[in-house]
Amino acid sequence: MQGAQRNSLRLLQWMMAASLALPIALFAIAATISYTSTLDIADREIERTLDVAHEHALKVFETIDRSLAELNEVVRGLPDEVIRAREPVLHQRLKQLADSLPQLKSAWIFDANGKSLVNSLASPPPDQSFADRDYFYAHVDQSIGTFIGASLTPRPPYQGARFFGVSRRRSSDDGSFIGVIQASVLPEYFESFYARIGSDPGSFFAMGRADGVVIAHFPRLDRDFQLDPGGPVGQKIAASPEHGLMTIAWPSDGIERRIGYRRIAEYPIYVSAGLETSAIRARWLGTIGQHLVFGIPATALLFLLLAFAFRRTQHLQLEAAKRREAEEALKHSQRLEALGQLTGGVAHDFNNLLTVIRASVDLLNRPQLSEERRQRYITAIADAVARAAKLTSQLLAFARRQPLKPEVFNVGERIQSLRDMLATLLGPGIEIIMRLPAEPCLVNADAGQFETALINMATNARDAMQGKGRINFTVQAATNVPETLTHLAGSHGFVSITVSDTGVGIPAARLGRIFEPFFTTKQVGAGTGLGLSQVFGFARQSGGEVTVESAVGQGSTFALYLPRVPADLLPQRQAPNTAPAVAGSGMSVLVVEDNIELGNFAADGLTELGYSITLVDNATDAFAELTVDADRFDVVFSDVVMPGMTGLDLAQAIRDRSIGVPVVLTTGYSQALAQQGSLGCDLVQKPYSIEELSRVLHRAARPRRVRDGAAE
Structure with a gap:
């Protein structure tokens, strides 16, 4: 009995221990998972917040940069005396600029001695030198582009909040230093923005230069602050200079934070966003506290843990689904935008x-x-x-869906033959320089499309120079090719055709769009926006590439790369399209065209030239005619795009059945034709003339004696 009781007590003890050990073990596992999940969520929140802060800072600096560039254009080439004479008008312009941009405190134009020629604060400006300010002396010795200074206090008699300068050098035509254009930017503008987006407890933001000077800080500081490049923060940024995440005690207040940082493109500026680690732990403790409340007894704890895991997973999946939907919506809107732009351009030109x-x-x-x-x-x-x-x-x-008519030709000779036409097209104000190789550079491409591409690039260069300047045409065997062609480079390499101009250049922001259809910077009626897109499509469809290098004020260089063919191949010549029509003399033609009006047009025109015409409106009936009596016909003339059996299907069926009737195809566009080719058949591109059609039919038809002999 006692033994049984002792066993019962021992069992109860084991059950008590188990009732404690099991919840503790489950709690430890849940705590670890929860802490990891909390850290991951915090990192994603920091990254999303950093995206917002980075985009905001980039837009602000780009806006200021554009404003400085516009001001520089206003005073470019003006002596200081003229600027002083126009000071009242320029003062109003600078004041309007500063009033329109909330991030600006003021805008200034300085002479070479650091004295204000005009500013947005006072008119006329006091005779005072600012040559000791960093935003000024940084530009004296060399051109460094846009400079972003440290936080400064206004110098009497000017008053107000602290600022940092964003400035650009003023240079004369020979490049010498003649002054500075500067915008005073308010750090509190950034700090106010950070206060709006950083509503979570423990939120942190900072913006500073690459040398460690902090120019904006949230929570706000009442003193200047600079990071030590050799300190912990500087070392971590140096290890990953573009972006990263780190957990560190921030030097300004010693508070440990989880911080993400990112460099602003083209500017020596970093933005950072983060959370205090104590706030992250508070989130985790709050989550664990819920488990403690609902974690007794052990079965309830296990159930709630699973429910929490399920809800957490469901929440993450829901976020992922929403993100995918947002991405798909963005892609769809971009496709609709491109389609709308293309449709509008086509409708405009075709309606004209x-x-x-x-x-x-x-x-x-x-x-x-x-x-x-x-x-x-x-x-x-x-x-x-x-x-x-x-x-x-x-x-x-x-769209790379235009069936090309390739032929082998010498690029140098073809460009040389266009020189007179280019001179007339470009006008007397354009100097044409051609650097052509002594040895032949042969390519296998559509010569007409090549000439069109060359004219489009030359016309674009002329417009960029406003009719005055120099265009260099250079042909050579390419020694270096774009990365997109490295895997295609064969034994013969590529031929490069470069067109360089001395025009105004293309801003970097527009380089990515210049090959889009109907994208143009010209005035309405001055261009369709299809010139460079034709060059792009021709290059890609010919197995090549087109690239552009440009800088504002330094001109542009377009490089067209085409696959090179062996030098022992002779160029093939095509007969001119202006040759007269060829009489039919009773030649029998089976015309297959589902468009009755177009079929009647072809039939009537050929009949007047003496051809014997049989017209059917579908390929199935045409094949039946050929199956019954193929010897009746000298040639088949068929449309490609038709319901059911297409013209390509008909040509393939004729070939498979060994019917000896040649086939001539016609189309305005066929995706299958662009992808598969014409199966060796002659092709007449719509719209065509009766003269052109008669020449192709006469060339393709089988000899009459063969047909007549077969009919005997």
């Missing part, structure tokens, strides 16, 4: 061309029209159709 055609048709219908005016309206219609075809060709070339 259709207006010319419609007006010409209306005028042709007028009675008693003279022959001279009739020919003029017919010519206008033909020109509008040609421009519409060119616009379509450029669009398809940009």
Whole structure:
């Protein structure tokens, strides 16, 4: 009995110990997981907050930089005496600038001695030198671009809040120093912004220069502060200079914080955001306190732990789903924006061309029209159709879906042959310099598209120089190619064609968009925005690449890279498209066209030239005609894009059945044709003329004697 009782007591003790040990073990596991999760969440919050602070600072400095650049343009080339004479007007302009930008305290223009020529605070400015300010003397010896100074106190008689200077050098035409343009920026503007976005307990923000000078701080400091580059913070930033996360005691107040930092692109400035580690621990303790409250007994603790894990996972998945939806919405909006831009440009240009055609048709219908005016309206219609075809060709070339007609030609000879036309096109104010190689540089590409690309680049260069300047055309075997072509470089390499100008250059912010369709910086009516996009599409579709290097005020250099072919290949010549129509002399043509109006147009035109025409509106019926009696026809002329069986399908079926009738294809655009080619068939590009069609049919048709012999 006693033994049984002792065993019962021992069992109760073990159960008591277990009732304590199990909750403690579960609590320890839960505490570890919770602490790790809290740290991860805190890091993500810091990164998101840092994204906001970085974007805000970048926009502010870019806005100030643009404003300084505009001010520099206003006074560029003006002597100090002229600036002083215009001081009242310039003062009002600087005052409007400072009033329009809440981050600015004032704006200044200094002469070479550090005296204010004009500022936004006082008119006229006091005769006082600021040559000892960092924003001034930093520019005296050399051009360093945009300089961001340390926090300063206004010098009497000027008053107000502390500021730091953002300045740029004023240089004469020969590059010598003639003064400084400066904007006084308020640190409290940044600190107020940080106070709005840093509402969580323990939030921290700072902005400082790369040398450690802190120019904005939240919570605000009542003294100047500079980080030691050799200290713990400086060492961690030096190890990862672009961005990073660290846990460190911040030197200004000794409080330990979890801090993320990031450098602002193109500026020697860092922004940082963080949380006090005590605040992160408080979050974790709050979470653990909930477990303690609901963690007794052990079964309840286990249940609540699982429920918490489930809710936490569900919350994280929900956040991830929302983030994916936001990313998809952004991508969709970007696609819609590009589509809207493309659609608007196409509609604008095609409506202009259709207006010319419609007006010409209306005028042709007028009675008693003279022959001279009739020919003029017919010519206008033909020109509008040609421009519409060119616009379509450029669009398809940009999309890399335009079937090209490659031929081998010498790039140097082709450019030399265009010299007279380029001289006329560019005007007498443009000096043309051509550096062409002595040895042939052969490529296999569409010669017409190549000439169009060269003219587009030259025209773009002319417009950038406003009709006066120098354009260099250079052809050579490429020694270095863009990274996108390194994996494609064959045994023969690439030929580079560079077009350099002495124009105004392209701002860095616009370099990424210059190849977009209908993107143009020209005035309305001065350009369609399709020139450079045609160059881009032609280069990519020809297996090459196009690059651009540019700096504002230093001109631009466009480089077109095309695959080189062996020098022993001779260029192939194409017959001119202006040759007359070829009479049919009874040649039998099977015309396959689902568009009845277009089919009738081709049939009527060919019939007038003496061709025997059989017209069907689908490829299935055409194949049936050929299956019954293929010897009736000398050639098949078929559209590519048709419902059901396409023209390519028909050509393949004729080849598979060994039907000896040649096929000529026609299309305005076919994705399958652009991807697969024309299966060796001749191709007539829409819109086509009856003269062109007759020449291609006559060239492609099988000899009449073969057909006649087969029919006997």
